[in-house]
Amino acid sequence: MxxxxxxxxxxxxxxxxxxxxxxxxxxxxxxxxxxxxxxxxxxxxxxxxxxxxxxxxxxxxxxxxxxxxxxxxxxxxxxxxHLNGPLVVVADLRLEDWRCAVAALDGVPRTVAADVHASRAPADVVGAVAEGVRGVVDRYGDRVRAVGAAVTATVQHGEVVQASTLGWDAVDLGVLARELPLVIGNDATLEGVAEARGGAAAGAATALHVTIEGGLGGSLVVAGRPVDGATGAGGEFGHLPFGDPGLRCPCGATGCWELNVDGRAIARHLGDPEPADPRTYLLTALSSPDTGVRAAVARAAADFGRGLAGLVNALDPDVVTLGGLAWPLRTAAGPEFDSAFTGGLMRFRRAAPPTVLAAARGEDGALHGAAAVALDLFLTGTGLTAWAERH
Missing domain, CATH: 1.10.10.10 (Winged helix-like DNA-binding domain superfamily/Winged helix DNA-binding domain)
Incomplete structure (x- = not known):
């Protein structure tokens, strides 16, 4: 984008x-x-x-x-x-479910449809989301000017090319918008946009966002726009080789950082089978009083802090925001995280490291970000001319 x-x-x-x-x-x-x-x-x-x-x-x-x-x-x-003004429709396609929302020019999404995945087959998931979007478009008619989609997937040239957590390769989401302009973004990238434009990182020139869900992702946002590389696929921080090189990630690479910090890491440290739902497994572990579980959480938090320090050294952000379960992981093992984070920073950074904050948009971050970039499509001279002609 x-x-x-x-x-x-x-x-x-x-x-x-x-x-x-x-x-x-x-x-x-x-x-x-x-x-x-x-x-x-x-x-x-x-x-x-x-x-x-x-x-x-x-x-x-x-x-x-x-x-x-x-x-x-x-x-x-x-x-x-205006109560009769233009709208954008946004969809958030997540690991276990999807949501569809509508937003006016203030960019605040209001969820109007949601459901869990009946299956993870791409045709079933995309078909259900498309039906939800069509229902909203039919309801509001030509007030809808664009569609935005947040996807837990790698997005390249505006198209989904791989969704490791869902077990997908390339998937066409063009059916979501029919004749309307469509913008597709990685969910973590869009969360970062939301935090930089109106969330915890508002006002920061350069903001780093990192989130942990069923994996790890994020974005670097400069002047309100994500730095997502030559093809749009940047921000895949979870697949930096900060982890164990003996572990192969579903993405196809070895040693991915996310394997050391999410629910899969906790299960591995405890000798449990790899969880089908790493997010729920991690969420449960974070509140466990068991000594062994707490030690596993501390180990993951240290790996997270060390990797985050590497990102700070490389990207030099003004502020860091943590979304999803990243902030709960950081607070569940604060001393271990802080020690690893500080120890991983270059010496000149330690006196004034960037502030690390909890993301403000919560679980709606991707919807806020999708609404923001969809409104960007409309709020141009061409978009306003088309709206004026409607009147």
């Missing part, structure tokens, strides 16, 4: 809508922002801000409500998405 150069005619459309896009961008970034605050941030006169918001109101892109009185000064309004 890297930014790409736009053709001249599209840049012309963007210029035509520059003021409108800037105002809508502020509304997205700061829910509940006032017109006066937007004008101040963008350097607009009061008259220009009033004219732009009136135009957007007429196009049913935003609504204005009186702001609470705050002392002297001219009254202003709070900017919110």
């Amino acid at each position: 890297p930014p790409t150069a736009r053709p001249e005619h599209l840049r012309t459309e963007d210029a035509r809508w520059r003021g409108a896009l800037a105002v809508l961008g502020e509304m997205r970034r700061t829910p509940g922002v006032t017109r006066a605050a937007v004008a101040q941030r963008l350097g607009l006169s009061s008259g220009s801000a009033t004219d732009i918001t009136a135009r957007l109101r007429d196009l049913e892109l935003l609504a204005e409500t009186p702001a609470p009185a705050s002392g002297r000064g001219r009254p202003t309004t709070v900017l919110t998405p």
Whole structure:
């Protein structure tokens, strides 16, 4: 999902809508922002801000409500998405289930459909998700302007090429969107986008996000956009060779880091068979009072801290956010994690390491991220022109 150069005619459309896009961008970034605050941030006169918001109101892109009185000064309004405004539909395809949500221009997803996988056969899973998306699109009609999909899979050139935890190779998700614009992203990458744009890493120029679920993933987000490599498949941190080279990962590589930190690692340390559901196994282990289990958790936490230090050394983030079970693992064995993390940092970093925070979006992070990138597809000059023509 890297930014790409736009053709001249599209840049012309963007210029035509520059003021409108800037105002809508502020509304997205700061829910509940006032017109006066937007004008101040963008350097607009009061008259220009009033004219732009009136135009957007007429196009049913935003609504204005009186702001609470705050002392002297001219009254202003709070900017919110219009009740009849554009929407994006987003899907989150996870290891055991899927969810479908709808989001307005504020990017806040509201789940409207969900189900567990009847089977893990690609056709069955994709068919069920597509039916859920179609139901939402049929309900809202041409208010829906784009579809976003978060997938627990490796995504290259906007397509799923491998989903190791689901046992899939390449899978076509084009059926999710039919004629609508579609953007597909790895779930951990999109979680990172959500944290950088409005979560725990909001305001950070360079944010590192790492999550543990049925494996480990993450993303480096710079200026709100994921750094996902030449083909879009970057961020597969769980497959860095930080682990035991004698272990082969379902991805096909050996020594993958995620094999040392998720539920499979705990089971291996305890002499148990490899769990069918590593996430649930790890979640259970994290709350266990058993001495042996706690020792296994501490060992995994140390491996996690050491690997995270390696990422910090290589990527130099301002802040690190931990999603999924990464934060519970870190807190369940805090001394072991801290010792390994600090010990793995280069000496010059130890005086002021990046802050490590719990992700703020929780289990909805991928939905928030998918909504953000789907709205990016719509909020262009071309997208607004098409919406205006609808009126």
